[in-house]
Amino acid sequence: MATKRTPGSLKRAELANRSGCNIETIRYYEKIGMLPDPPRTASGYRLYDQKHLARLRFILRARELGFPIEEIRGLLGLVDGGTQTCAEVKARTERHLEDVRARIADLKRIERVLAQTAKQCSGDEVPDCPVLEALAS
Amino acid sequence: MATKRTPGSLKRAELANRSGCNIETIRYYEKIGMLPDPPRTASGYRLYDQKHLARLRFILRARELGFPIEEIRGLLGLVDGGTQTCAEVKARTERHLEDVRARIADLKRIERVLAQTAKQCSGDEVPDCPVLEALAS
DNA sequence: CGTAAACTCTGCAGTCACTACAGAGTCAAG
DNA sequence: CTTGACTCTGTAGTGACTGCAGAGTTTACG
Numbered sequence: 001m002a003t004k005r006t007p008g009s010l011k012r013a014e015l016a017n018r019s020g021c022n023i024e025t026i027r028y029y030e031k032i033g034m035l036p037d038p039p040r041t042a043s044g045y046r047l048y049d050q051k052h053l054a055r056l057r058f059i060l061r062a063r064e065l066g067f068p069i070e071e072i073r074g075l076l077g078l079v080d081g082g083t084q085t086c087a088e089v090k091a092r093t094e095r096h097l098e099d100v101r102a103r104i105a106d107l108k109r110i111e112r113v114l115a116q117t118a119k120q121c122s123g124d125e126v127p128d129c130p131v132l133e134a135l136a137s
Numbered sequence: 138m139a140t141k142r143t144p145g146s147l148k149r150a151e152l153a154n155r156s157g158c159n160i161e162t163i164r165y166y167e168k169i170g171m172l173p174d175p176p177r178t179a180s181g182y183r184l185y186d187q188k189h190l191a192r193l194r195f196i197l198r199a200r201e202l203g204f205p206i207e208e209i210r211g212l213l214g215l216v217d218g219g220t221q222t223c224a225e226v227k228a229r230t231e232r233h234l235e236d237v238r239a240r241i242a243d244l245k246r247i248e249r250v251l252a253q254t255a256k257q258c259s260g261d262e263v264p265d266c267p268v269l270e271a272l273a274s
Numbered sequence: 275c276g277t278a279a280a281c282t283c284t285g286c287a288g289t290c291a292c293t294a295c296a297g298a299g300t301c302a303a304g
Numbered sequence: 305c306t307t308g309a310c311t312c313t314g315t316a317g318t319g320a321c322t323g324c325a326g327a328g329t330t331t332a333c334g
Contacts, residue, residue: 012282024322027284032320043329045282054273061272066247069320079269086266090258093268097251104244107237110203114234121227129223131230132216135198136191149311161293169291180300182311206291 010048019056026056034059034073066100147185156193163193171196171210203237 016023029035035055038046055076062072071092078088120130153160166172172192175183192213199209208229215225257267 013280022322025320028321041329043282044284045329058272063320064247065251065272066244075269075272079273086258086261086268089266089268090255093251093255093258097248097255100244100248100251104241104248107203107241107244110201111234111237111241114202114230114237118227118230118234121223121230123224123227124222129226131223131226132212135195135202135212136216150309159293162291165292178300180311181313182300200291 008050010053012046012048015048015053015056018053019060021056021060029056029059032069034069034076065096067096071096145187147190149183149185152185152190152193155190156197158193158197166193166196169206171206171213202233204233208233 010018012023012026015021015026019026026035030037035052038048038052040046058076058079059072062075063069067075074092075089078085117131117134147155149160149163152158152163156163163172167174172189175185175189177183195213195216196209199212200206204212211229212226215222254268254271
């Protein structure tokens with residue numbers, strides 16, 4: 001019966017609610033070592049605290065910005081190491097920014113082709129479709 | 138010894154070379170039913186023909202345009218069915234186009250935030266990094 | 275105090291679109 | 305006839321989750 005003694009402790013569902021994270025995803029982050037293993041009650045229930053919440057929010061924000069997990073792990077390492085230099089973080093952010101821009105460029109190229117091809121469609125019930133021809137040729 | 142009788146028949150590596158497709162991906166497309174099972178030699182080697190090549194190219198082009206596999210399966214179904222109407226293909230293409238545009242919009246939002254945040258970085262060896270603060274807050 | 279609902283635990287399977295590998299068999303050239 | 309290049313199969317791994325089954329625990333209500 002070592003239940004939640006500390007007032008700020010959170011169970012899994014509470015952490016999920018406060019962070020907006022899917023409850024299973026939390027377990028996944030723990031499994032891959034992005035979140036530290038929390039202490040447990042005598043019966044094995046996880047007890048998170050505010051630090052876990054802050055760290056999870058950090059991860060979620062970085063994910064929203066499209067950082068891959070391993071990159072986030074690196075950022076967290078910089079934070080934890082205490083030796084974080086703005087220069088290093090800036091470099092990583094800019095590298096990621098280039099990735100994002102490259103993906104945008106890719107998608108725009110795709111957008112152009114799709115829009116052009118679709119525009120040629122008559123929209124009629126004819127068997128000769130410019131889209132299919134473009135794909136087949 | 139039912140070897141490659143027909144002149145246009147292709148072995149796996151040849152099909153891969155001509156299409157530019159990874160050799161293992163061909164097998165994968167077969168497995169999920171995107172490419173029809175080709176005839177085999179007596180010893181079990183696959184023998185593709187020009188139709189397989191054309192179909193594979195169709196799939197690869199559609200993939201380049203970002204169509205998901207299941208959508209391509211649908212397009213192929215329209216082609217095979219012979220009842221293909223330009224209207225239907227156009228509708229699907231436009232639906233996909235909207236998907237692509239939504240993804241572009243997402244990435245642009247991300248790009249904006251990343252660029253703004255990185256710009257605030259001093260690039261110095263200081264411990265207070267605006268990027269980390271933005272992620273943590 | 276009993277019980278039923280709501281929560282949590284674990285491990286594992288599935289997603290998407292491939293990609294890679296191991297170990298065995300087959301074919302072509304020298 | 306051997307060597308190297310090809311092919312065969314099944315299976316596992318990728319990234320980033322998501323979902324489920326089956327068992328145990330806690331909590332709220334009457």
